[in-house]
Amino acid sequence: MSARTASLQRRLLLSISAAIAIAALVALGAIGYSLFHFARGQIDQRLDAQLQAVEAALEIGADGRLRLTRIIDGPPFDRELSGWYWQARPLAGGESVRSPSLNRADLIASGPADARRNDPGRAHPIDVQGPGTAQLVGRFRQTEIAARSGVRAGVLLIATAPRRAVFAPVIDVGRILVFVLLALFAALFATVLLQIRQGLRPLERIREALIDIRAGRIDRLPEEQPPEVRPLALEINNLLSENSETLSRSRMHVANLAHSLKTPLSTLALAFRDSDGAGGQQARNAIELIDRRISHHLRRARTAALAGGSRSRTPLAERVAELSSALSKIYQDKNIVFDSRIDAALQLACDPLDVDEIFGNLLDNACKWCASRVRMTASAEQMAIISIEDDGEGIPADAVANVLKPGERLDETAPGSGFGLGIAAEIIGLYGGTIEFARSELGGLRVDVSLPAAPGGARTSRAD
Structure with missing residues (x-):
């Protein structure tokens, strides 16, 4: 299927869904990046605060070694091998001071700590290896500690946190964010689907109106349409x-x-x-x-x-009533009683002029030969069956075959050209219908005509 013939709804859904998905992925990446930097900033602030606390508690004793003047190891730096460590190492060499969580192990700087010795007093990130295999993120600062003798000694301070302390909150929030974005995507998709269907609804209404036009229920499309349609x-x-x-x-x-x-x-x-x-x-x-x-x-x-005949809808009862009224004046000397039992809802899928031509000839023939009564009944399914009966003398069975011959007149004394029934039969045949002759219960001739019924018309017989 080419792009031009693909479903408009499918194309719109795919394009809008792709745009929403790309926007959701970009939003997820941007939010995740921001969350990571926020979490890393919080960890860095906590490590910097620990470095300041260690620096404030350090001193150089009379023996020239570093020592703490007070206990500074609160949670989580007091839990062994937790990843939360700190260490103070003399730059001139000597024994380091460390947090209890290190369990007498040393932190080994694998990053650019030495390269930043010319920038003392500020904390910087550093790559550190600690005990075990846990990955760490670290901060260090280089400072000087004054001895009681007034001599100042350079000290390298390092504080670390487990890497999972940075990524765990991001992952937890990321999971929630994914579910939220999925729910948002589903809501947006449903809203877009509803909007697309509503937007394409005018086209569906046009299609339904065209079906009504073909069935003959309306003649034109409604002109009250959205500006685009x-x-x-x-x-x-x-x-x-x-x-x-x-x-x-x-x-x-x-x-x-x-x-x-x-x-x-x-x-x-x-x-x-x-x-x-x-x-x-x-x-x-x-x-x-x-x-x-x-x-x-x-x-x-x-x-x-007549190729568009399916669009025609002619109410049969109305046409027959008008024809009966006209013929009653023509044959007023006979005082004909017209007994029409045709449902008012029955409509033929035939042109009104053709209906007048057919039933005008048939009713005229019935009026011509009846005594005083003409009865019309009809029933309909796919084809409408219309019967016209009179109470005249009828025609002999051996003369039925000659009735439809052009110019054939069974009674040369009666007025007429002999073409009426033939013309009616020809028009009926063009609509795929039939015409048959039989003996009526009234005593005269019964003419049974089948013609296509318009959709939605009467479907029940009204004949007795």
């Missing part, structure tokens, strides 16, 4: 408007072409239907060939125009 929504709405206009123009061209070609061609077919001889047969064959080719190309053009 509003241009995208406006461009999509403009595209939908252009597609709708293109669809309308295509439908108009198809309708014009159908009326300008199909009707004259059907008239020619009727004119040559009873012609005898080779010329009449050739004319009928040519007309049939032209009719097939025109039907083929009209079907392709109409199918392309």
Whole structure:
């Protein structure tokens, strides 16, 4: 997966998580470094204080040796081999004075103590080896101790602490700090994840709105969008408007072409239907060939125009009510009772003009042949099944096959062109539906039509 096609949420999470992790590591290093220097400073201050106490308690006796005038070995310098040591060594040679914790061992300076003899009176760090293998940190200072005779002798003072006294607090605090930083990272990660999801929510709403547009529940994207997303929504709405206009123009061209070609061609077919001889047969064959080719190309053009049919949502009960109202005026002399049992929630995934064309022809045919009653029922699952029944005389079973033939009229005395049912059947076929004829319980004809139901419409039968 390339960087351009990777998930935006994943990319944002990875980049922000990496930035948080790097910041946490830098913070951990900086805090650890500061803690180490703080701990080392505390140890150095304690050792310097011990050096001052040792210096204040030293004197040179009458025998010329160093000795303490008072006891200065409080905890932890009184614990043997604890790492907390001090030692005073005469620079001119002689016996050293040391803390009880050294257990008569000597501290051996392995650092630059001699190099700092020209800087007396100040304490400096030093590398020291003591008894055992414990690592030590040390401080030393060079001073002079006055004898009773007034002679002053140079003395090297060394105080040490175990290295663990410096690192143990840093490690302890570091462990706590790691847990705190991990908790902080988790909290920041959760907050960032929430913010990213909230930030990408407008895109998810656009996706859901596009699903509603495809299902026909809405026509356009809501224009109330965040400023960053509003241009995208406006461009999509403009595209939908252009597609709708293109669809309308295509439908108009198809309708014009159908009326300008199909009707004259059907008239020619009727004119040559009873012609005898080779010329009449050739004319009928040519007309049939032209009719097939025109039907083929009209079907392709109409199918392309209806490619967005899934976005259409036509309330069937409303359209049937309007058609029934219009037909009741046309056939007012028959006082037809229209019994519509179609759920108001049932919607067809068909263009409203096509619905009017289909059911206008079917209802007109029912009104034409009924005695006084027309009943309409419907049920729906994936496909809606709509039944139109009348209480007329019906049609013979052997005549059903001829009903849908263009220009075919079972009763030449009745008004009409014979194209209505054929046009309705052709439109139904373009939507993948079917049309069937049967005997009605009312005594007349029952026409069963199947058409695609729009998602979210009625799903229960309202027929008795």
